[in-house]
Amino acid sequence: MKVIRSKTFTASRPWGALDIANMSGTTVRLHWTDQPYKWHVNDGEEVFAVLDGVVDMHYREGGAEHVAVLEAGDVFFAGVGCEHVAHPRGEARILVVEREGSV
Template sequence: MKVFRGSTFKADRPWGAVDIANMGGVTTRLHWTDQPYKWHINDGEEVFAVLAGRVEMHFRDETGAEQSALLESGDVFYAAVGTEHVAHPIGEARVLVIEREGSV
């Protein structure tokens, strides 16, 4: 058993993470960041939960048009297979990410 403090975790670099679990090839990781990630498409589905802070999530809809949603503490973003997206934190953010092992 281990407790992870999502509200105070801090990595040594943007998008640094601590591995929480690997359940049959699906990873759960706690990330800290203060910088945007990069546009990407995961190898599978992704669940992105903001534990602390705010994140502007940009994504492309089915027509390819860019959309965005402001995520605050407690909000969850689900990226279906093939969803291109990028996270832009507003200040520091702590995020729980659940995705296929080895996904970007």
């Protein structure tokens, strides 16, 4: 049994993570960041839930770049092949559920 207080979690570097669970190859990780990630495509599907802060999620669809503003409580689903990058506005805490070893 674990209780994680996400609002108090910090990491020593941007996108540092606390591993919460690994369920048959699917990982659940809590990330802290104050810097953008990098453009990437995951090896599978990804669920990206903002727990604290605001994140501009840039994604490419049909050759065009779009931005979704995600606030605390919002969830972004990146399907297979979805190219995306997260840009936090200040500090953010994000719960990510994805295939183990994904980018």
